[in-house]
Each structure stands twice: as C-alpha cells, then as structure tokens.
Amino acid sequence: MNATAAAPTPTAPTAPSPAVTPVSETAAEAAIAAACRSLMLPTIREQAGPLAQAAARERLTHQGYLAEVLTAECDDRDARRRIRRVKEAKFPRTKSLADFDTTAIPELPAATLAQLATGAWIDAGEPLVLLGDSGTGKTHLLIGLGTAAAEQGRRVRYVTTAALVNELAEAADAKQLSRVVARYGRLDLLCLDELGYVNLDARGAELLFQVITEREERASIACASNAPFSEWGATFTDPRLAAAVVDRLTFNAHIINTGTSSYRLRTTRSQKGAATT
Known part of the structure; x- marks a missing residue:
C-alpha cells in the first residue's frame, strides 16, 4: 500500500529587514x-x-x-x-502634606494621612469632609491632598463655595449651566472650600446641589466647613435640601474633625518662640 505523502506546512514569508542608509x-x-x-x-x-x-x-x-x-x-x-495638573487645579497658594503637623489633630494620625495621600478614596469616588473651627488646618489639608492627587495625574479643581455658586449663577444666566455642571462632573476630585461660611439663597443652594448630585457616588468631593452638620440648614436655607446635601457628602465619606485649636496661631507662636531662643 502506498502511503500518502503529507503536504508541506506553509511558512509565513519572512519580513524584509528595514533598509538602513548610512548618513553622516x-x-x-x-x-x-x-x-x-x-x-x-x-x-x-x-x-x-x-x-x-x-x-x-x-x-x-x-x-x-x-x-x-x-x-x-x-x-x-x-x-x-504633573505640573500642568497642579496649575489647572487653581489652588490659591502652595500647601504640601509634608508641611502639615498631624500631631495637632488627634483624629488624623500620620498613617491615616499617608493613606489619604495615595488617592485610593478618590478612585473609589468617596467623599472627604473636614470639619473644624477657622485656622485649624482644613484648607491646608484640602490643598495638600488636592495637590497630591493632581501630581498623581488626576484632574483636580479647587474652588470656594461662594465662587462656585457665583460661577453657576452666571452660567445659568448665559444658558450654559449644563455645560459648566458637566465640566465639574468630569473632574476626578473637586475641592470645595469654605462650605458654610456664607449663607446661600434658594437659587444658589439649588445650583450647588446640581454639582453635588452630578458627582454623587461616582466622583469625589473633598469639602471643608467650619460648621457642624447640624448647622448646615442655615447655609442651605431649605432644611430638606440641607439634609440631602449632608446625605450625599457623608455617604461612605472620610470625616475628619480638625478641632477648635487654631493651627495658624499655634504655628505662629512656635515660630516666634524659636526665633527668641
């Protein structure tokens, strides 16, 4: 019996070597x-x-x-x-986490601050709320954490509550509100400072609520306030709206109480004491 010869396996053509031309x-x-x-x-x-x-x-x-x-x-x-991200965030001044004295805030041990600095909470879309009296380091932490996030390549924007409400009101008057709200919604981290420092009228509160809702459980908001949650009703005028804001900003949130002892005053005194010794 004659065995049938196996057909040869076709091979792929060899790619030609790139041509190289000698140059000076x-x-x-x-x-x-x-x-x-x-x-x-x-x-x-x-x-x-x-x-x-x-x-x-x-x-x-x-x-x-x-x-x-x-x-x-x-x-x-x-x-x-990294430099561009930090510039785009529009921080009002330079603040770093390395310059922050965590020993002044019992609720914020160095290990916790280091964990926050990684930005894992931002990737998870979790809020961060800093509560405390004026001068206790809230803005320093807000800018420091925002700067760390921007240096890691995230899109960050710092804005005071009053400035954001004014921007939203102007956008609404110009029929550009949806575009501005969407722009704030695309950020990886929104750093909202001075929440509760000024009372908002009904329109302003509703406009701010739109931005908060746009980011709900999807993108992080880090906010700083000198008022406890129980007093946010005075800021938002409508108790139901205030409750809705608190609910959205505290769900799965990292809440840090910076206390009542002025960080700025304590730092100034220590610097003067060191200068006189």
Whole structure:
C-alpha cells in the first residue's frame, strides 16, 4: 500500500529587514531634530546627543540606547503633566502634606494621612469632609491632598463655595449651566472650600446641589466647613435640601474633625518662640 505523502506546512514569508542608509553625524542630528519636532518629542530632541555619547561609553546596544531616550521622554512628559495638573487645579497658594503637623489633630494620625495621600478614596469616588473651627488646618489639608492627587495625574479643581455658586449663577444666566455642571462632573476630585461660611439663597443652594448630585457616588468631593452638620440648614436655607446635601457628602465619606485649636496661631507662636531662643 502506498502511503500518502503529507503536504508541506506553509511558512509565513519572512519580513524584509528595514533598509538602513548610512548618513553622516551632522545629517543624523538634523534628521533627529526634524523628526522630534514633527512627532512632538522635545526631550528626545534635546537628549539624543548626550544619551548617545553615554550609551557609547557604557557600550549599550542600539535597543538599550532606544530604551534610554524613550524613557527620558516619558519621564519628562509625566513631570510636565504633573505640573500642568497642579496649575489647572487653581489652588490659591502652595500647601504640601509634608508641611502639615498631624500631631495637632488627634483624629488624623500620620498613617491615616499617608493613606489619604495615595488617592485610593478618590478612585473609589468617596467623599472627604473636614470639619473644624477657622485656622485649624482644613484648607491646608484640602490643598495638600488636592495637590497630591493632581501630581498623581488626576484632574483636580479647587474652588470656594461662594465662587462656585457665583460661577453657576452666571452660567445659568448665559444658558450654559449644563455645560459648566458637566465640566465639574468630569473632574476626578473637586475641592470645595469654605462650605458654610456664607449663607446661600434658594437659587444658589439649588445650583450647588446640581454639582453635588452630578458627582454623587461616582466622583469625589473633598469639602471643608467650619460648621457642624447640624448647622448646615442655615447655609442651605431649605432644611430638606440641607439634609440631602449632608446625605450625599457623608455617604461612605472620610470625616475628619480638625478641632477648635487654631493651627495658624499655634504655628505662629512656635515660630516666634524659636526665633527668641
């Protein structure tokens, strides 16, 4: 019996090697500069030459050199994005968590602050509420946590309650309210300061409620208030609206009481005491 010969397995055609044209160093530098401008790679344009010299000294392979220049571009791009995110947040001043004295707030141990600084609560869409008297560090914490979130690449916006209500009222008058509310809804973190400092009229309270509802259980709001929840009715005038706001801002929230002892006054006294010793 004759055995049937197995048909040969077809093989995929081998891709041709890329053609490489020898060029002078001057021509190579000009080509790199032109390509980097076209592709918007400013770091590679600046670092290609110095990194090539370093790669030659370290005897890196061509792939090793390519990895170095691409990593440099990515690192620099990340740094620029962090700076841009912080600028876009519109913080009124620079405050860092590293400068905050957690020993002054028993409810905020250093481990808890470090955990908040990771931004996991933002990823989970959880609110953060800072309650305490004036000068107890609420705004410092609000800006510090917001800055940390922005440096991690998140979209953050800081605004006082009064400024936000005014912006919403102007948008409503210009028939642009839905666009502005949607813009605030797209943020990863909204830092709302001075909640309860001024009483809102019925219209202002309803406009603010729209932003809070837009972000409910989906995107985080961090707010700071000098009034306990029981007094928020005076801010929102309508008790039912005040209750709805409290309900939305406290559900699965991180609530921190910064106390009554002025952080600013204590810091000023310690600085003066250190200066006189």
